Protein backbone atom coordinates (compact mmCIF):
# COMPACT_ATOMS: atom_id res chain seq x y z
CA UNK A 1 0.00 0.00 0.00
CA UNK A 2 2.77 2.42 0.91
CA UNK A 3 4.56 1.65 -2.32
CA UNK A 4 1.48 2.47 -4.38
CA UNK A 5 0.98 5.71 -2.49
CA UNK A 6 4.58 6.74 -3.10
CA UNK A 7 4.32 5.98 -6.81
CA UNK A 8 1.04 7.87 -7.07
CA UNK A 9 2.46 10.85 -5.21
CA UNK A 10 5.52 10.94 -7.47
CA UNK A 11 3.37 10.63 -10.57
CA UNK A 12 1.08 13.41 -9.37
CA UNK A 13 4.10 15.65 -8.66
CA UNK A 14 5.58 14.95 -12.10
CA UNK A 15 2.28 15.72 -13.84
CA UNK A 16 1.89 18.90 -11.79
CA UNK A 17 5.40 20.05 -12.74
CA UNK A 18 4.88 19.46 -16.46
CA UNK A 19 1.40 20.97 -16.46
CA UNK A 20 2.64 24.05 -14.63
CA UNK A 21 5.48 24.48 -17.14
CA UNK A 22 3.05 24.10 -20.05
CA UNK A 23 0.61 26.63 -18.62
CA UNK A 24 3.42 29.09 -17.93
CA UNK A 25 4.60 28.69 -21.52
CA UNK A 26 1.10 29.31 -22.87
CA UNK A 27 0.72 32.35 -20.62
CA UNK A 28 4.03 33.73 -21.90
CA UNK A 29 3.01 33.22 -25.52
CA UNK A 30 -0.31 34.95 -24.85
CA UNK A 31 1.33 37.90 -23.14
CA UNK A 32 3.87 38.33 -25.94
CA UNK A 33 1.15 38.09 -28.61
CA UNK A 34 -1.09 40.60 -26.87
CA UNK A 35 1.82 43.04 -26.64
CA UNK A 36 2.56 42.59 -30.36
CA UNK A 37 5.81 40.79 -29.64
CA UNK A 38 7.30 37.46 -30.48
CA UNK A 39 9.03 34.62 -28.70
CA UNK A 40 12.37 33.13 -29.56
CA UNK A 41 13.71 29.89 -28.10
CA UNK A 42 17.02 30.33 -26.32
CA UNK A 43 19.36 27.56 -25.24
CA UNK A 44 19.60 27.98 -21.46
CA UNK A 45 22.94 26.18 -21.27
CA UNK A 46 25.55 28.21 -19.35
CA UNK A 47 23.36 31.33 -19.18
CA UNK A 48 24.05 31.66 -15.47
CA UNK A 49 27.77 31.01 -15.86
CA UNK A 50 28.72 33.08 -18.89
CA UNK A 51 29.44 36.73 -18.18
CA UNK A 52 26.83 38.93 -19.82
CA UNK A 53 29.40 41.69 -20.37
CA UNK A 54 32.48 39.90 -21.73
CA UNK A 55 31.40 36.27 -22.28
CA UNK A 56 33.92 34.76 -19.86
CA UNK A 57 32.67 31.49 -18.37
CA UNK A 58 32.64 31.74 -14.58
CA UNK A 59 31.82 28.37 -13.04
CA UNK A 60 29.57 28.44 -9.99
CA UNK A 61 27.86 26.10 -7.61
CA UNK A 62 24.11 26.27 -7.08
CA UNK A 63 24.70 28.08 -3.79
CA UNK A 64 26.59 30.95 -5.48
CA UNK A 65 23.98 33.69 -5.80
CA UNK A 66 26.14 36.38 -7.34
CA UNK A 67 28.12 36.65 -10.55
CA UNK A 68 31.60 38.10 -10.15
CA UNK A 69 33.64 38.06 -13.34
CA UNK A 70 37.41 37.99 -12.84
CA UNK A 71 37.97 39.06 -16.47
CA UNK A 72 35.93 42.29 -16.62
CA UNK A 73 34.96 42.89 -12.99
CA UNK A 74 31.19 42.68 -13.50
CA UNK A 75 29.50 41.96 -10.17
CA UNK A 76 25.74 41.41 -10.30
CA UNK A 77 23.10 38.96 -9.11
CA UNK A 78 23.42 35.51 -10.69
CA UNK A 79 19.82 35.50 -11.98
CA UNK A 80 20.18 39.01 -13.38
CA UNK A 81 23.29 37.92 -15.28
CA UNK A 82 21.41 34.88 -16.65
CA UNK A 83 18.48 37.08 -17.70
CA UNK A 84 20.83 39.42 -19.57
CA UNK A 85 22.39 36.45 -21.37
CA UNK A 86 18.95 35.12 -22.36
CA UNK A 87 17.91 38.56 -23.58
CA UNK A 88 21.14 38.98 -25.54
CA UNK A 89 20.67 35.59 -27.21
CA UNK A 90 17.08 36.50 -28.02
CA UNK A 91 18.13 39.74 -29.68
CA UNK A 92 20.81 38.14 -31.88
CA UNK A 93 18.39 37.33 -34.70
CA UNK A 94 15.66 39.77 -35.53
CA UNK A 95 12.16 38.48 -36.34
CA UNK A 96 10.69 36.75 -38.26
CA UNK A 97 13.66 34.65 -39.45
CA UNK A 98 16.27 32.53 -37.72
CA UNK A 99 14.20 30.19 -35.62
CA UNK A 100 11.77 32.67 -34.16
CA UNK A 101 8.40 31.37 -33.09
CA UNK A 102 5.47 33.58 -33.98
CA UNK A 103 3.25 33.95 -30.98
CA UNK A 104 0.30 31.64 -30.85
CA UNK A 105 1.65 29.01 -33.22
CA UNK A 106 3.80 26.89 -30.96
CA UNK A 107 5.76 27.21 -27.77
CA UNK A 108 9.30 26.85 -26.69
CA UNK A 109 10.49 23.38 -25.90
CA UNK A 110 10.55 22.21 -22.33
CA UNK A 111 13.62 23.47 -20.60
CA UNK A 112 14.20 26.29 -23.06
CA UNK A 113 14.31 29.84 -21.90
CA UNK A 114 12.35 32.47 -23.83
CA UNK A 115 13.28 35.99 -24.71
CA UNK A 116 10.45 38.41 -25.37
CA UNK A 117 11.08 41.29 -27.69
CA UNK A 118 8.53 44.04 -28.12
Ligand SMILES: [Zn+2]
Pocket residue numbers: 051052053054055056069070071072073074
Ligand atom coordinates in the same frame (compact mmCIF):
# COMPACT_ATOMS: atom_id res chain seq x y z
ZN1 LIG B 1 33.09 39.51 -17.65
